[in-house]
Amino acid sequence: MDWVKIGSALFLAAMLIFLFPRAKHAVQNSPKGSASDWMGFVLPMAAVVLFIIVLIALV
Amino acid sequence: MQPNTAIARSQTAIFETNKVIRNTYILLSMTLLFSAVTAFVGVVTGASFGMALVANIVAIVVLWFVLPRTANSATGIPVIFAITGLLGYGLGPVLSHYLAMNPSIVMTALGGTGAIFLALSGYALTTRKDFSFMGGFLMVGLFVVLGAALLNIFLAWPALFLAVNAGIILVMSGLILWETSQVIHGGETNYIMATAGLFLSILNMFQALLHLLGAFSGDD
Numbered sequence: 001m002d003w004v005k006i007g008s009a010l011f012l013a014a015m016l017i018f019l020f021p022r023a024k025h026a027v028q029n030s031p032k033g034s035a036s037d038w039m040g041f042v043l044p045m046a047a048v049v050l051f052i053i054v055l056i057a058l059v
Numbered sequence: 060m061q062p063n064t065a066i067a068r069s070q071t072a073i074f075e076t077n078k079v080i081r082n083t084y085i086l087l088s089m090t091l092l093f094s095a096v097t098a099f100v101g102v103v104t105g106a107s108f109g110m111a112l113v114a115n116i117v118a119i120v121v122l123w124f125v126l127p128r129t130a131n132s133a134t135g136i137p138v139i140f141a142i143t144g145l146l147g148y149g150l151g152p153v154l155s156h157y158l159a160m161n162p163s164i165v166m167t168a169l170g171g172t173g174a175i176f177l178a179l180s181g182y183a184l185t186t187r188k189d190f191s192f193m194g195g196f197l198m199v200g201l202f203v204v205l206g207a208a209l210l211n212i213f214l215a216w217p218a219l220f221l222a223v224n225a226g227i228i229l230v231m232s233g234l235i236l237w238e239t240s241q242v243i244h245g246g247e248t249n250y251i252m253a254t255a256g257l258f259l260s261i262l263n264m265f266q267a268l269l270h271l272l273g274a275f276s277g278d279d
Contacts (some may be wrong), residue, residue: 004108005212010210011116016202018123023198033192040188041236048175048232052225052271055171059164059276 061149072245079242080184082250086139087257093140094147095264101151102158111149118145126255135251143258153266157273164272171272172265176257179232183239190233190240197237200230227267231260 031039064200122142129135157164183190204226211219237258238256247256 004112007109007112007116009209009212010213011112011119012205015119016205016209019198019202019205023195023202026198027195030195037188037190037192040186041190041233042195044179044182044236045229045232047178049130049227051171051175052228052268055167055268055272056275059161059167059272 075248076243076245079248079250079253082259083242085251086136086250087261088252090139090143090254090258091261094150094258096144097144097147098150098154101148104151105155106148106151106154108131111152112147112162114149118142118149121145122255124260126251130249130251130255139251139255140259142255146258146262149267150262153269160273161276164269164276168269169264170212171268172261175228175233175259179235180239183236183243187243188203188240189244190237191244191246193233193237197230197233200226200233204230205208217274221271224267224270224274228264228271231264231267234260235264 100106106114118141121138126135126138126142130137133211154165157168166184207219207226208223211223235257238247238253238260242250242253
């Protein structure tokens with residue numbers, strides 16, 4: 001394994017350690033969304049997925 | 060509270076929000092252009108993956124430890140340009156790889172990222188939906204994709220590589236909605252921090268889309 005891979009692994013591990021308290025805080029303090037709130041999120045995500053499939057088909 | 064005072068305060072809040080949105084998009088455009096220039100420099104000078112890693116690490120360290128301390132002053136502007144410039148330079152080797160493989164992949168990924176960003180930002184701005192409820196969900200998603208990416212450095216499974224990149228695109232799409240909603244609803248009042256968040260989402264999405272298109276193009 002070359003030093004770039006080891007460096008990348010250390011970098012990602014550091015990011016995970018740094019992000020952990022923020023992630024914990026966000027999970028504990030985010031407001032709860034209603035079913036309509038989630039629909040408002042799922043629909044654009046579905047559109048993104050379809051768009052990516054179209055792009056993959058184009059290349 | 061008098062009704063006129065409430066209306067005046069509400070108008071002030073709307074004016075402030077619009078100012079943050081306008082400044083964010085102006086700064087975002089400028090930083091994207093600047094990072095395109097530094098990415099070009101990275102391609103032309105033949106930057107190695109090692110140099111790109113160092114540029115990325117320096118950029119992230121500055122993003123975490125310097126930007127939050129300077130974002131409320133004029134110093135924040137050169138700092139955000141330094142971060143985006145380094146991240147753009149860090150893209151150099153990946154761009155060189157895909158340009159040598161099939162240049163149309165880079166153009167498709169660029170156009171695709173631009174279209175997704177404009178559509179999602181437009182959706183959040185026009186519907187004015189509050190996506191703050193997604194904060195925890197997106198953080199968990201980010202954690203999962205980063206953990207899987209770390210694992211795949213050692214496993215090197217092609218299927219996991221595709222899954223990680225697909226996951227990054229979805230998480231970054233969610234973060235674009237969330238960040239735009241934060242600006243609209245007053246959760247983010249600093250346009251430099253908002254720019255940093257949106258820039259990272261766009262950059263990560265572009266890179267993940269590049270990997271996905273490269274993997275499915277059959278040229279790799």
